[in-house]
Amino acid sequence: MIFSDPRIKMSEEEYRLIRDFVYSNSGISFDESAKFLLERRLYHRLEIHGLSNYKDYHRYLLYGPDKDMELNSVLDILTTNETYFYREQCQLKAFTDEVLPEIMERKKNIRIWSAGCSTGEEPYTIAMLVLDKIQRNSWDIEIFAHDISHRAIRAARHGIYSDSSFRTTEECYKNRFFEPCGDGKFKIKDEVKRLVKFGQLNLLDANRMGLLGKMDVVFCRNVIIYFDTQAKKNVIENLYNRLDEGSYLLLGHSESLINISTAFILQNLKNDIIYRKPFLSGSIDGADNIANNIKINRKVR
Ligand SMILES: C[S@@+](CC[C@H](N)C(=O)[O-])C[C@H]1O[C@@H](n2cnc3c(N)ncnc32)[C@H](O)[C@@H]1O
Structure with missing residues (x-):
């Protein structure tokens, strides 16, 4: 990605x-100190469109002939796509050893969603865990993965990764699920790739999210961290509506629902603490209702 030296201030x-435009189209919020960052990252777009100031660029974003494509370019440039395989191992262990077995006792068709999947490392990790740990013969397991960034989704579908994506991947999994493809890079094998269905989606778009149907597990990790409180509330409400009763919401280790939502139950598992949508009939055994002032002592990963 080219971040030019901004000669236009x-x-x-x-x-x-521009900050408000990005916020209303993604939920991503920039504070007062981010002006230089936006200036540096977006300057190249002014050059491409032959514009001489950011006011004209804002007008272009609103009314330009290819405004939808331009919005995609802005989101590609401004989203933070940092991710890697097998991120947050305790949580993944809770997922394979406790969450999935519990769902498998209740259901034959299991739907898992990586919401904010970036370049694919998270949903492919889920697929590798499913292939490694689960006897799938009697269960139909579907994995969905969405991100607001088209560039990230293209990269995810491409499925080629370099060293930084493997920083916590054990060599045995790298050998089993990837093949070298030159330049020190590795390509995800088809047996993993075919388990994941990718798409572009804004988690603030409740209507389009509704088309996905209900999910049993939602991974939405390290996504709402970039939102302000209102956008967090909107996204979490949208995710709540996508979850089936008794289903699980997995956030990143630095994220919580404190002051965001009291609709979920906080469940202490052996390997992690996890949010869960209650059954309509009542609460879940072993789960503690979330009060806004509960301190969540998440395990160190
Ligand atoms: C830091 S990455 C996290 C990736 C992965 N979940 C993980 O934990 O490794 C955050 C991702 O959220 C995506 N994102 C930000 N706002 C979004 C929105 N409104 N809808 C969907 N995805 C969004 C970004 O494009 C980015 O790829």
Whole structure:
């Protein structure tokens, strides 16, 4: 990605216009200190469109002939796509050893969603765990993966990764599920790839999310960290509506629902603490209701 030296300065007013535009289209919020970052990252777009100031660029984002494509370019540039395989191992162990077996006792068709999947490392990890740990003969397990960034989804579908994606991957899994493809890179094998269905989606878009149907487990890790409180509330409510009763929500280790939602139950598992949507009939054994002031002592991963 090219981040040019910004020879055109962004005024405070232009910064507010563009920052608010990005927020309303993604939920991603930038604070007052991010003006230089936006200026540096978006300058190249002004060059491409032959524009001389950010006010005109904002107008282009609203009314330009290819405004939808331009929005995609902005989101590709401004989203943080940091991710890697087998991220947050305690949580993954809770998923394979406790969450999946519990669901498998109740259901034959299991639907898992990586919401904010970036370049694919998270959903492919889920697929590798399923292939490694689960006897799938009697169960139909579907894995869905979405991100707002088209570029990230393209990379995920491509499925080629370099060293930084493997920082916590054991060599045996790398050998089993990847094949070298030159330049020190590795390609995900088809047996993993075919388990994951990718798509572009904004987690603030409740209507399009509704088309996905109900999920049994949602991984939404390290996504809401970039949102302000209102956007967090909106996204979590949308995810709540996508979850079936008794289903699980897995957030990143630095994220919690404190001051965001009291609709979930906090369940202490052996390997981690996990949010769960209650059954309509009542609460879940062993689960503690979340009060806004509960401190979550998540295990160190
Ligand atoms: C830091 S990555 C996390 C990737 C992965 N979940 C993980 O934990 O490794 C955050 C991802 O959230 C995506 N994202 C941000 N806002 C989004 C939104 N409104 N809808 C969908 N995805 C979004 C970004 O594009 C980015 O790829």
